[in-house]
Amino acid sequence: MLTIVIAEAELELVPEEALNEKCVLESAKKRGKSAKEILLDSSYHHNAEVCRSGRRGRPDIVHITLQVLQESLLNNIGELRVFVHTRNDEVIYVDPETRLPKNYNRFCGLIEKLFKDKAIKADKELLRIEHKSIEDLLKELGGEKILMHPEGARLSEHKRIGDVVAVIGGFPHGDFYRNYNLERFRIGDVELTTWATAMEVLCWYAHK
Amino acid sequence: MLTIVIAEAELELVPEEALNEKCVLESAKKRGKSAKEILLDSSYHHNAEVCRSGRRGRPDIVHITLQVLQESLLNNIGELRVFVHTRNDEVIYVDPETRLPKNYNRFCGLIEKLFKDKAIKADKELLRIEHKSIEDLLKELGGEKILMHPEGARLSEHKRIGDVVAVIGGFPHGDFYRNYNLERFRIGDVELTTWATAMEVLCWYAHK
Numbered sequence: 351m352l353t354i355v356i357a358e359a360e361l362e363l364v365p366e367e368a369l370n371e372k373c374v375l376e377s378a379k380k381r382g383k384s385a386k387e388i389l390l391d392s393s394y395h396h397n398a399e400v401c402r403s404g405r406r407g408r409p410d411i412v413h414i415t416l417q418v419l420q421e422s423l424l425n426n427i428g429e430l431r432v433f434v435h436t437r438n439d440e441v442i443y444v445d446p447e448t449r450l451p452k453n454y455n456r457f458c459g460l461i462e463k464l465f466k467d468k469a470i471k472a473d474k475e476l477l478r479i480e481h482k483s484i485e486d487l488l489k490e491l492g493g494e495k496i497l498m499h500p501e502g503a504r505l506s507e508h509k510r511i512g513d514v515v516a517v518i519g520g521f522p523h524g525d526f527y528r529n530y531n532l533e534r535f536r537i538g539d540v541e542l543t544t545w546a547t548a549m550e551v552l553c554w555y556a557h558k
Numbered sequence: 559m560l561t562i563v564i565a566e567a568e569l570e571l572v573p574e575e576a577l578n579e580k581c582v583l584e585s586a587k588k589r590g591k592s593a594k595e596i597l598l599d600s601s602y603h604h605n606a607e608v609c610r611s612g613r614r615g616r617p618d619i620v621h622i623t624l625q626v627l628q629e630s631l632l633n634n635i636g637e638l639r640v641f642v643h644t645r646n647d648e649v650i651y652v653d654p655e656t657r658l659p660k661n662y663n664r665f666c667g668l669i670e671k672l673f674k675d676k677a678i679k680a681d682k683e684l685l686r687i688e689h690k691s692i693e694d695l696l697k698e699l700g701g702e703k704i705l706m707h708p709e710g711a712r713l714s715e716h717k718r719i720g721d722v723v724a725v726i727g728g729f730p731h732g733d734f735y736r737n738y739n740l741e742r743f744r745i746g747d748v749e750l751t752t753w754a755t756a757m758e759v760l761c762w763y764a765h766k
Contacts, residue, residue, distance in 0.1 A: 358712065391661075393661040393663070408640075408660075410661050410662070411660065412621060413662075414625050414626075414660065417622050417751075418622075418626060418753065418754075420657065421750065421751045421753065421754040422750075422757065423745055423746050423748075423750060423754060425756055426746065426748045426750070427746070427748075452616075452618045452619065452622065453599075453601040453662070454618070454621075454661070454662035455601070455662070455663070456601060537599050537631055538634065538635070540631075540634045542631060542634070543629045544631075545625065545626065546626075546629040546630050546631060547629065549626065549629055549757050549760070551762075552757070552761075553757075553760075553761035553764070553765070556761065557761070557765050
């Protein structure tokens with residue numbers, strides 16, 4: 351079994367301090383929602399103070415990465431588990447059978463509903479969110495734990511023995527905020543996006 | 559070199575016969591554009607007659623697949639070329655250095671501009687579209703040509719000799735409309751999305 355943890359993902363509702371930003375109010379109005387119900391999205395809220403660093407408000411990264419993971423062959427044969435840990439120490443449990451909306455705007459609507467209702471259920475629970483630190487999440491998970499990091503050793507030269515838990519940053523650039531006492535591995539010599547890293551980890555897991 | 563051709567992609571501007579559909583007019587108005595300038599998108603135009611089959615209007619498939627391909631390690635090391643062939647026999651040339659918008663709505667805006675201007679240029683040409691049949695495109699491309707198809711042989715048991723051109727359907731379900739006189743390969747025993755297939759082809763190419 352391979353477990354992927356997307357860590358410190360830049361996924362959050364518009365935070366308190368940005369609720370009155372003009373760009374936030376405008377995009378909330380356009381969608382017929384209140385500012386506190388919508389996801390922070392740097393594509394629309396880049397003028398807001400919280401987005402100035404160019405790091406926060408990236409539901410698009412989570413969307414593309416989850417499409418890559420959930421639709422993968424490995425998930426289809428029942429060998430993958432996926433968790434999204436957010437910058438605010440929440441953990442989203444993604445059921446392996448969950449097929450997420452391919453359309454980005456529908457995905458954002460679903461995640462907004464998840465933040466509100468704490469779970470998305472159909473015949474069974476497809477998504478659940480709860481407050482949990484990454485340390486507590488990692489304690490629950492079994493397998494060799496590795497951190498994907500550009501300063502790590504080359505993953506392709508590492509041979510796995512059994513189950514693996516791979517932690518991949520869910521942010522666009524910069525480093526992790528938290529300390530991870532885990533062995534570090536990199537893919538190649540260029541920094542890759544979250545989903546490109548996830549793809550390479552899946553490929554490595556299947557072949558090593 | 560690996561070349562990926564996304565074939566018969568369901569990517570098109572709103573066709574003539576759907577220009578007066580209510581859902582089309584509404585979504586065009588919302589975006590401050592005319593109906594003939596916007597992409598057909600089944601997420602918003604599912605009530606339009608042309609979308610009834612559940613096949614047409616899938617720019618989301620092209621977006622996610624191009625994110626997977628353009629951001630991949632293989633592309634980063636200069637070993638990948640990508641073409642998008644559409645249902646209307648247009649071919650989009652994607653420069654390997656092109657980094658497409660991660661945000662879906664911005665991506666759609668860019669593709670709409672591409673349909674209008676026929677090319678997107680920055681320092682160099684990043685995207686270009688022209689009328690061309692898939693047969694003519696394939697004639698231009700060098701390497702072993704394969705068609706990804708659920709009825710093909712298992713790709714993992716096939717050993718590549720040199721360059722490969724892999725044709726992958728860019729539609730959500732059903733079969734290709736055109737005939738491809740190419741050797742067929744499948745990934746596994748379940749049908750995968752366009753991008754999950756592309757991921758597996760990249761992984762196979764790197765390891766076989």
